[in-house]
Amino acid sequence: MFEVVDHEKLTHKVHRLRISAPHVARKAQPGQFVILILDEKGERVPFTISDWDRQAGTVDFVFLEVGRTTERMARLQKGDTLAHFVGPLGKPAEIDKFGHVVCVVSGYGLAGMVPIIKRLKEKGNRITTIMQAADNESLYNQEALKQFSDHLLIGVGGAGGGPATALKPLEDMLKNLDHEPMDRITAMASICLMRFIAEATRNMGIKTTVHMAPVMVDGTGMCGACRLAHADGTQFACVHGPEFDAHKIKAWDTLMARRCTYADDSIMQPGFKCDNCSQW
Amino acid sequence: MEMPKQAPCERKHNFDEVATGYTLEMALQESRRCIQCKKRNCVEGCPVNIQIPDFISRMQKNDLAGAARVLKKYTSLPGICGRVCPQESQCESKCTLNKKGVPVAIGRLERFLADWERSQGGAAIPDLTPSTGKKVAVVGSGPSGLTVAADLALLGHQVDMFEALHVAGGVLMYGIPEFRLPKAIVQGEVEYVKKLGVNLKLDYVIGINASMDELLESYDAIFLGTGAGLPWFLDIPGENFNNVYSANEFLTRCNLMKAYRYPEYATPIKMGRRVAVVGGGNVAMDSARCAVRLGAEKVMVIYRRSRAEMPARLEEMENAEEEGVEFHFLVAPSAMIGDGRKNVCGMECIRMELGEPDASGRRRPVPVKGSEYVVETDTVVVSLGTSPNPLIASTTPDLQVSKKGTIVVDENGKSSKARVWAGGDIISGGATVISAMGEARIAATAIHKYLVNIDQ
Numbered sequence: 001m002f003e004v005v006d007h008e009k010l011t012h013k014v015h016r017l018r019i020s021a022p023h024v025a026r027k028a029q030p031g032q033f034v035i036l037i038l039d040e041k042g043e044r045v046p047f048t049i050s051d052w053d054r055q056a057g058t059v060d061f062v063f064l065e066v067g068r069t070t071e072r073m074a075r076l077q078k079g080d081t082l083a084h085f086v087g088p089l090g091k092p093a094e095i096d097k098f099g100h101v102v103c104v105v106s107g108y109g110l111a112g113m114v115p116i117i118k119r120l121k122e123k124g125n126r127i128t129t130i131m132q133a134a135d136n137e138s139l140y141n142q143e144a145l146k147q148f149s150d151h152l153l154i155g156v157g158g159a160g161g162g163p164a165t166a167l168k169p170l171e172d173m174l175k176n177l178d179h180e181p182m183d184r185i186t187a188m189a190s191i192c193l194m195r196f197i198a199e200a201t202r203n204m205g206i207k208t209t210v211h212m213a214p215v216m217v218d219g220t221g222m223c224g225a226c227r228l229a230h231a232d233g234t235q236f237a238c239v240h241g242p243e244f245d246a247h248k249i250k251a252w253d254t255l256m257a258r259r260c261t262y263a264d265d266s267i268m269q270p271g272f273k274c275d276n277c278s279q280w
Numbered sequence: 281m282e283m284p285k286q287a288p289c290e291r292k293h294n295f296d297e298v299a300t301g302y303t304l305e306m307a308l309q310e311s312r313r314c315i316q317c318k319k320r321n322c323v324e325g326c327p328v329n330i331q332i333p334d335f336i337s338r339m340q341k342n343d344l345a346g347a348a349r350v351l352k353k354y355t356s357l358p359g360i361c362g363r364v365c366p367q368e369s370q371c372e373s374k375c376t377l378n379k380k381g382v383p384v385a386i387g388r389l390e391r392f393l394a395d396w397e398r399s400q401g402g403a404a405i406p407d408l409t410p411s412t413g414k415k416v417a418v419v420g421s422g423p424s425g426l427t428v429a430a431d432l433a434l435l436g437h438q439v440d441m442f443e444a445l446h447v448a449g450g451v452l453m454y455g456i457p458e459f460r461l462p463k464a465i466v467q468g469e470v471e472y473v474k475k476l477g478v479n480l481k482l483d484y485v486i487g488i489n490a491s492m493d494e495l496l497e498s499y500d501a502i503f504l505g506t507g508a509g510l511p512w513f514l515d516i517p518g519e520n521f522n523n524v525y526s527a528n529e530f531l532t533r534c535n536l537m538k539a540y541r542y543p544e545y546a547t548p549i550k551m552g553r554r555v556a557v558v559g560g561g562n563v564a565m566d567s568a569r570c571a572v573r574l575g576a577e578k579v580m581v582i583y584r585r586s587r588a589e590m591p592a593r594l595e596e597m598e599n600a601e602e603e604g605v606e607f608h609f610l611v612a613p614s615a616m617i618g619d620g621r622k623n624v625c626g627m628e629c630i631r632m633e634l635g636e637p638d639a640s641g642r643r644r645p646v647p648v649k650g651s652e653y654v655v656e657t658d659t660v661v662v663s664l665g666t667s668p669n670p671l672i673a674s675t676t677p678d679l680q681v682s683k684k685g686t687i688v689v690d691e692n693g694k695s696s697k698a699r700v701w702a703g704g705d706i707i708s709g710g711a712t713v714i715s716a717m718g719e720a721r722i723a724a725t726a727i728h729k730y731l732v733n734i735d736q
């Protein structure tokens with residue numbers, strides 16, 4: 001059993017949980033994730049680690065209420081317990097001295113990216129962070145992102161704005177590369193936004209990485225639910241990722257469909273536009 | 281003697297055990313068929329050399345408790361082996377009576393004894409040897425890990441067993457379906473092993489939460505029983521379309537996560553009406569039979585060789601056929617066809633014919649030019665086999681692995697790394713429950729020998 005040490009509501013339908021799990025805290029690295037199970041009848045659901053305290057043995061993550069399990073999680077209180085908590089899973093994010101790094105975040109990326117930005121900053125990179133949210137109420141974690149970023153840009157797009165709102169600041173920057181070169185882009189955002197970014201930078205020679213979140217079951221490389229087509233052959237996001245070179249990912253449209261296998265059926269309708277995506 | 285079974289029309293609609301087991305009278309009557317041969321042929325056929333005539337002789341005298349005790353001396357998992365062992369090619373194939381017709385139903389008797397013992401309130405805990413003060417880490421809680429853990433605990437060593445998933449049992453829990461091996465029985469056996477003093481640590485991944493070298497700092501020896509859980513795919517166009525599953529995902533959702541009881545259990549499984557299972561082993565049979573029970577209208581098994589080459593147990597094929605599963609032999613998929621929204625809606629297949637025998641001695645299937653056709657299907661389960669998960673090997677540079685990813689061991693299960701032994705699917709690449717147990721037993725003996733000699 002893993003105790004909920006703290007539960008904070010960050011904004012509408014966004015929560016931060018702090019869980020006591022010393023064996024996970026001891027090994028956590030930026031970009032890794034955990035899988036939890038609420039009770040013996042629960043599903044295995046993955047969440048990106050947003051912070052940890054090795055001394056106190058706690059692990060934090062931020063979640064969006066989008067469906068059955070996360071809605072139940074919203075009701076968890078301090079002192080409650082989770083039946084299972086396993087991690088840190090996946091490969092840590094690639095951290096090095098790259099130069100000028102642009103980080104694009106939306107959804108849970110506003111929190112999940114923080115440890116990565118922090119380590120990138122410690123390595124001496126210059127960081128520009130672009131935050132994207134549907135509306136002002138959905139912005140959270142601004143302080144933390146600001147603390148480790150040299151520039152913080154915010155793209156707020158009302159309903160229907162779609163990925164274009166986050167893409168706008170990025171597109172402006174891409175036009176201005178002569179004045180302000182960019183050495184790397186990394187995104188933890190909705191799959192639609194990450195796809196747009198991958199396309200925008202494909203022919204510009206800028207290394208672009210994306211943090212993928214396909215549907216997972218075990219998270220240890222056993223089921224293949226999380227597989228994606230990759231220039232180096234089929235890869236499993238839970239063991240080869242979740243961070244991937246965006247330009248090596250093939251068949252984004254299949255990935256998007258797979259990601260929505262268990263989503264609300266409306267998502268599969270032909271006329272569906274991604275700006276209502278539950279992860280947006 | 282035949283074992284009573286649920287009728288096909290009935291069992292198609294539930295996940296309850298297909299074979300309902302002997303009654304006491306049936307078991308005693310079957311035990312009396314054994315002629316207590318001097319030359320114990322049957323024992324030779326069992327990978328763990330269970331002294332079969334010894335437990336049967338006690339049954340013949342109506343001493344069920346005694347019989348169960350004998351059985352437990354050789355296997356800590358009789359309720360499991362009695363159900364899933366391929367007895368027809370092991371103990372029962374060697375039984376003297378087999379030559380004259382029908383062998384003694386050894387597996388069914390073992391199953392009966394294990395179930396009887398459970399109905400009496402669980403297995404008696406044998407006397408434990410005083411503690412030796414030595415500590416062993418067992419990685420993986422499948423049949424091999426459970427066997428090593430039980431054997432070494434009985435010999436007085438302190439055993440901690442680490443399992444990556446949220447329940448113990450390995451393939452017995454996530455792969456083999458409830459209707460062949462009820463999960464309560466597996467958990468009963470796990471409880472028994474825990475009662476012997478074994479500490480079970482779930483949700484703990486070796487290679488992540490602790491490296492092998494870190495483990496070696498706190499343990500005198502390690503046994504690796506991590507199985508072969510990495511699924512193979514066909515590598516054909518469209519394989520990542522929605523509703524194309526690996527057998528591991530399909531079975532894990534269904535068995536481990538109990539998706540057949542969704543929404544009481546939170547994990548869903550999306551399945552259409554026409555399910556195609558690609559492959560011909562036991563795993564393919566299990567997938568097909570789960571699909572039947574999940575409500576598919578049509579379930580097809582697509583196999584690239586002919587019936588004679590099918591690796592699945594005959595009994596399982598018959599069960600599947602009775603339940604309405606269709607077999608398409610000499611057919612191989614060449615592409616998945618999508619419906620425009622990335623859902624699979626068909627599978628392009630090519631007919632095969634059998635050519636020269638290959639390395640495995642089976643005739644190699646070769647495609648017949650121009651024979652392509654489309655199988656209409658909305659759900660595909662790919663069941664081609666698995667290989668070892670590279671997690672431990674990739675984080676343990678001094679552990680020698682073969683090209684196939686299996687850990688290289690000597691005849692005692694000893695790996696190239698000091699104080700590390702291995703057994704089960706991680707060394708064989710995939711075999712049976714009882715062979716995993718057999719290898720585990722050999723490794724346990726070697727580990728014990730090493731531990732008692734450390735101080736000298």
Ligand SMILES: Cc1cc2nc3c(=O)[nH]c(=O)nc-3n(C[C@H](O)[C@H](O)[C@H](O)COP(=O)(O)OP(=O)(O)OC[C@H]3O[C@@H](n4cnc5c(N)ncnc54)[C@H](O)[C@@H]3O)c2cc1C
Nearest residue numbers: 045046047048062063064067068069070108213214215262
């Ligand atoms: C590596 C990884 C990291 C993640 N990190 C976070 C995080 O930090 N914060 C956060 O809020 N969410 C994160 N997610 C997404 C999160 O796992 C899903 O939002 C969650 O599973 C939804 O569960 P639900 O039952 O509430 O939603 P429902 O919509 O009811 O889920 C229905 C089904 O869809 C599946 N599913 C839905 N969304 C996702 C998704 N994005 N990824 C995988 N499966 C999904 C679920 O398994 C479930 O079976 C991450 C996902 C992955 C794979």
Ligand SMILES: Cc1cc2nc3c(=O)[nH]c(=O)nc-3n(C[C@H](O)[C@H](O)[C@H](O)COP(=O)(O)OP(=O)(O)OC[C@H]3O[C@@H](n4cnc5c(N)ncnc54)[C@H](O)[C@@H]3O)c2cc1C
Nearest residue numbers: 420422423424444450451455486506507704705711712713
């Ligand atoms: C669907 C299916 C049906 C089968 N039917 C039969 C049958 O009828 N009869 C038969 O005899 N055999 C059958 N088999 C084969 C048999 O189940 C296996 O040979 C046997 O389970 C192998 O046992 P094992 O202990 O080596 O590994 P497994 O049972 O695979 O157990 C390995 C365990 O180790 C855990 N693990 C892996 N890596 C780590 C790590 N890094 N840290 C911690 N834990 C880890 C895994 O989660 C797993 O629980 C079947 C297999 C399948 C898949």
Ligand code: SF4
Nearest residue numbers: 326361365370371387
């Ligand atoms: S363990 Fe398997 S092979 Fe051995 S006697 Fe029992 S059923 Fe036969």
Ligand code: SF4
Nearest residue numbers: 314315317322375376
């Ligand atoms: S070979 Fe058959 S008949 Fe002979 S002892 Fe063994 S089980 Fe009994």
Ligand code: FES
Nearest residue numbers: 219221223224238
């Ligand atoms: S989640 Fe099962 S292999 Fe990645």
